[in-house]
């Protein structure tokens with residue numbers, strides 16, 4: 001369905017090929033896992049937005065450390081976590097083991113090498129969360145039997161929180177990190193229109209997303225963020241940076257940083 005506006009071109013203009021460098025993601029795996037563990041409470045809002053039945057097979061493209069794959073595996077028959085980064089997938093396997101889940105497989109493959117029905121089988125449900133796979137909707141569509149779900153931040157992103165927490169500290173830089181776009185990102189609106197242009201009835205659910213945890217005291221906070229690999233000398237500055245998100249209550253210190261995620265999705269049977 002061709003329209004007046006070239007949504008595909010606009011999408012291409014807002015995304016960077018640098019986001020697909022495996023070295024960058026390998027370097028980020030430990031920190032991504034750290035942030036994902038703080039997202040567990042909020043990630044359930046995204047999982048609850050999915051129509052997954054116990055007999056369904058699920059493909060999670062650009063799975064990261066399994067933030068989505070792990071809870072989805074509790075509701076589906078099986079999950080394949082596909083990613084370009086070996087370090088991310090190593091963490092998916094560890095996290096699956098920790099969660100005592102035996103129905104998750106990892107697939108080390110880059111999105112460009114995915115050929116639906118050949119290198120990767122068709123699945124009931126396909127998920128691409130914060131993933132460069134959102135660049136090729138036709139391919140995601142060809143991989144799915146029932147539904148495709150794409151998740152994107154529509155408020156401040158993980159990168160925004162990371163930058164806030166390490167402001168003035170200068171942590172280990174990410175390899176080849178691409179220039180950042182300002183938050184909130186416009187991506188989900190473009191995505192919605194791209195799905196419609198493809199001829200499917202696009203849906204969008206907005207869910208509260210964020211990072212949370214309860215700590216006994218400040219020492220527990222500082223030690224929980226060890227994966228940020230900040231120098232000891234940065235503790236005061238880190239405390240200053242994180243304090244707007246900490247509430248002192250009788251139960252200890254409550255961390256809460258909130259944002260929103262858009263879940264853009266379509267059903268294979270719902271053509272326009």
Ligand SMILES: C[S@@+](CC[C@H](N)C(=O)[O-])C[C@H]1O[C@@H](n2cnc3c(N)ncnc32)[C@H](O)[C@@H]1O
Nearest residue numbers: 020025062063064067083084085110111129130
């Ligand atoms: C921001 S993380 C998202 C992780 C997870 N889906 C989530 O929502 O938490 C993006 C993931 O996409 C992976 N990725 C980037 N480019 C890729 C590509 N070309 N093929 C497959 N995976 C890719 C990265 O390695 C990284 O694990």
